[in-house]
Amino acid sequence: MTSLALTHAKFQLLxxxxxxxxxxxxxxxxxxxxxxxxxxxxxxxxxxxxxxxASMITFSVMSTNLxxxxxGVSEDRAQPWDPYMRTLPAGALPRxxxxxxxxxxxMFVSLIPVVLIAAFLTEATLTSAQFLLTAATVxxxxxxxxxxxxxxxxxxPQKAAVVVAQLLFFPLAFLGxxxxxxxxxxxxxxxxxxxxxxxxAARLMWAAVGDFPYDFGSIAALVGWIIALGWVAVWAYxxxxxxxxx
Amino acid sequence: xxxxxxxxxxRRYGDNLALDSVTFEVESGELVGLLGPNGxxxxxxxxxxxxxxxxxxxxxxxxxxxxxxxxxRRHLGVTPQETGLPGSLRVGEVxxxxxxxxxxxxPKAELLDRFGLTELVRRQTGGxxxxxKRRVAVALAFVGRPRIVFLDEPTTGLDVQARxxxxxxxxAFQAEGGTVVLTSHYLEEIEALARRVVVIGGGRVLxxxxxxxxxxxxxxxxxxxxxxxxxxxxxxxxxxxxxxDRLHLLTADAxxxxxxxxxxxxxxxxxxxxxxxxxxxxxxxxxxxxxxTAIARAA
Numbered sequence: 001m002t003s004l005a006l007t008h009a010k011f012q013l014l015x016x017x018x019x020x021x022x023x024x025x026x027x028x029x030x031x032x033x034x035x036x037x038x039x040x041x042x043x044x045x046x047x048x049x050x051x052x053x054a055s056m057i058t059f060s061v062m063s064t065n066l067x068x069x070x071x072g073v074s075e076d077r078a079q080p081w082d083p084y085m086r087t088l089p090a091g092a093l094p095r096x097x098x099x100x101x102x103x104x105x106x107m108f109v110s111l112i113p114v115v116l117i118a119a120f121l122t123e124a125t126l127t128s129a130q131f132l133l134t135a136a137t138v139x140x141x142x143x144x145x146x147x148x149x150x151x152x153x154x155x156x157p158q159k160a161a162v163v164v165a166q167l168l169f170f171p172l173a174f175l176g177x178x179x180x181x182x183x184x185x186x187x188x189x190x191x192x193x194x195x196x197x198x199x200x201a202a203r204l205m206w207a208a209v210g211d212f213p214y215d216f217g218s219i220a221a222l223v224g225w226i227i228a229l230g231w232v233a234v235w236a237y238x239x240x241x242x243x244x245x246x
Numbered sequence: 247x248x249x250x251x252x253x254x255x256x257r258r259y260g261d262n263l264a265l266d267s268v269t270f271e272v273e274s275g276e277l278v279g280l281l282g283p284n285g286x287x288x289x290x291x292x293x294x295x296x297x298x299x300x301x302x303x304x305x306x307x308x309x310x311x312x313x314x315x316x317x318x319r320r321h322l323g324v325t326p327q328e329t330g331l332p333g334s335l336r337v338g339e340v341x342x343x344x345x346x347x348x349x350x351x352x353p354k355a356e357l358l359d360r361f362g363l364t365e366l367v368r369r370q371t372g373g374x375x376x377x378x379k380r381r382v383a384v385a386l387a388f389v390g391r392p393r394i395v396f397l398d399e400p401t402t403g404l405d406v407q408a409r410x411x412x413x414x415x416x417x418a419f420q421a422e423g424g425t426v427v428l429t430s431h432y433l434e435e436i437e438a439l440a441r442r443v444v445v446i447g448g449g450r451v452l453x454x455x456x457x458x459x460x461x462x463x464x465x466x467x468x469x470x471x472x473x474x475x476x477x478x479x480x481x482x483x484x485x486x487x488x489x490x491d492r493l494h495l496l497t498a499d500a501x502x503x504x505x506x507x508x509x510x511x512x513x514x515x516x517x518x519x520x521x522x523x524x525x526x527x528x529x530x531x532x533x534x535x536x537x538x539t540a541i542a543r544a545a
Binding site: 079 | 316329332339
């Protein structure tokens with residue numbers, strides 16, 4: 001079962017790698033945003049650069065998962081290959097686990113340029129303990145966005161999924177305070193950001209990379225988002241299965 | 247021994263009745279043709295037997311178990327739709343991927359050789375021709391050394407040589423004890439391979455017999471003639487199709503129809519009487535369930 005999940009992940013990665021522009025796209029925007037905004041404006045200040053890099057990583061985690069799973073799943077559902085795979089002697093789990101694994105792999109690949117730019121072109125700095133804590137935090141904050149992507153992917157046709165993912169990701173990034181440093185956003189954003197999945201995720205990241213305090217109201221809201229999005233994702237998956245396969 | 251069974255199976259999609267209390271069994275070693283037009287219910291039946299869908303009522307069994315359980319599908323082979331092959335993967339990679347799901351898959355080289363795909367192994371499936379994709383799709387059904395395969399129109403769109411090659415492969419599989427369920431509305435295919443034909447129309451099994459018997463069952467002749475005027479209302483016409491001046495009539499009693507045409511002084515020209523093809527036999531069987539005009543339009 002585990003090896004089959006790895007097989008599914010391997011072939012999904014292979015399919016993505018054959019169309020390198022897809023890989024390039026998910027790595028390009030966070031890297032370009034780093035070069036355009038972080039390096040020139042806060043690159044000289046170690047504290048600001050570190051927080052800004054953490055925001056950019058959060059942004060990248062959100063966008064790769066939202067598109068990977070939202071658009072990717074709805075695309076797969078439209079392919080006749082999907083029902084064929086259901087005749088192979090394996091349940092839905094290896095496929096599902098393989099998708100999450102390949103999604104996480106692509107996410108980390110798309111983060112490499114951001115981390116390299118932060119390390120070499122800015123004063124951003126982390127201790128190795130902080131680096132490990134941050135890497136673990138990245139996996140945790142990926143969860144709500146993976147679930148959000150799956151909820152979109154399993155509930156909508158392909159064209160709608162692309163539009164919804166695009167419509168969601170910019171407001172979520174702005175209102176979650178990812179475009180500004182900690183405590184520097186306009187008032188309304190400062191008020192609601194902690195309770196949005198993006199804001200909650202960014203606060204966890206800031207706490208991991210610097211001396212930003214853990215905000216338990218925000219963490220509770222993030223847990224609430226994970227439960228709610230998980231529920232929607234499972235509902236959409238079952239509904240889709242029932243409609244096409246029951 | 248029965249390898250696949252549907253017992254009094256009904257399947258609805260909302261208000262639409264796709265299968266209406268169908269009972270169907272496949273014995274070990276058989277080569278069965280499932281014949282029917284699109285929407286007749288044959289793909290629904292296959293989807294139930296291969297675990298893709300669940301019946302609304304009734305029971306389905308595959309290799310002694312519920313086809314929805316993965317372990318029941320360990321000795322099942324199915325052809326994917328060739329349009330669905332993952333386009334960016336190479337032929338060899340698709341075979342590897344499918345092989346990973348089975349305990350004792352056929353060695354890749356042997357499979358590729360058997361289906362004449364050795365030269366295509368490094369090609370991406372998205373760049374293959376329709377016929378090449380079709381051969382890959384059929385080969386995938388045999389990857390896991392199946393005891394039973396469901397082949398959906400395996401040779402439609404292939405040239406004569408490739409078609410004969412695949413037919414030989416399917417016959418060889420059956421000769422070694424394999425069981426084949428072939429779905430098609432491409433009739434030469436079923437006539438060439440199957441001894442038993444199950445005709446499905448309107449969600450029901452309309453006939454289940456040998457190819458010869460299904461043809462003999464209806465003994466339909468096609469009477470073609472040129473006629474500018476409209477035809478008088480003659481008895482015994484099961485279907486009619488007009489192609490410009492040319493009129494094609496399906497009938498169980500061609501002699502009587504010809505005598506009637508003469509007796510009514512119908513001013514026909516270029517009379518032609520041909521024995522039935524399986525397709526025409528099939529149209530006549532389904533005719534009981536559909537108005538003749540619908541058949542004339544579909545023909």
